[in-house]
Amino acid sequence: MAQYQILVKGYARLQYREFVASPTTVLIQEGGYNILADPGCNENRLLDALAEVNLKVTDVDMIYLTHTHLDHLLNLRLFxxxxxxxxxxxxxxxxxxxxGGFITGTSIQIIPTPGHTLEHTSLIFxxxxxxxxxxxxxxxxEDKKTVSPDRDTLLGLPDPLQTVDAEALLESRQTILATCDIIIPGHGEVICLP
Ligand SMILES: [Zn+2]
Ligand SMILES: [Zn+2]
Structure with missing residues (x-):
């Protein structure tokens, strides 16, 4: 069984004329490994959060990326x-x-969840x-929005930036909502399903 903690809460907002965003970064620990999921692009917040859990960048064993939007991965350069x-x-x-669908040496599953982008995957543990x-x-x-944790709301959430394939997005969401209890979104509060 894995242990996890949110290191950085994902945010996304329009600030003056700029869109400011970095995703939720999660530390997952299983089998003696420190796995960092979506390191994001806010360097200070990530380094501060790692220091708070007494980890250095050299203590991270593996990195997982949900997809290749740069706000999710620019901090790769720190490792x-x-x-x-x-x-x-x-x-x-x-x-x-x-x-092969797993993080090596763990029971953490990687499953395809296309829609937002075609190569998008999610972790299940x-x-x-x-x-x-x-x-x-x-x-x-976006930060200004509050989302109630019911399945219909989550299925119908607009993708404020872009969706490459709306039909695939809906199917991917249905799969996750049918199988999971807790959803960690890219940007926004963690959702515990009723
Ligand atoms: Zn994205
Ligand atoms: Zn994002």
Whole structure:
């Protein structure tokens, strides 16, 4: 079973004429590994949050990316070479191998959740008896919006930026809502489903 904590709460807002955003960053620990999911693009917040849990960038064993929007991954530059999971591949340096649907050495599952982007995936893992989904931008909303935790609201959430494939997005959301108890969105508050 995995343990997890939200290191950085994802945010997204229009500030004057700029859109300001960085995603929810999650530390997941299983099998002795420190797995960092969506390191984001806010360097100070990430480094402060790692320091608060007594971790250095060299203590992170693997990085997982839900998708390749730059706000989710620019902080990769802060880390020494390490395995990075994205899409259906595990990257290490210039080598790429299919990850087979799991983070190596753990029971943490990587499942395709296309829609927001075509290569988008989500993590599913068990923690404290609950099934948790690190959903990235499969579910996200701007700071000013509050979202009630019912399935219809979550299914119908607009994607404020863009959706590459609306039909696939709906199907991916249905899959997650049918199987998970807790949803960690890309930007916004964690949702505990009733
Ligand atoms: Zn995105
Ligand atoms: Zn995002």
């Amino acid at each position: 020494p070479p390490l395995p990075v999971y994205e899409g259906n591949l595990r990257f290490y340096g210039d080598s790429m191998v299919p990850h 068990e923690s404290a008896g609950k099934k948790v989904c690190m959903a990235g931008d499969l579910f996200w909303w």
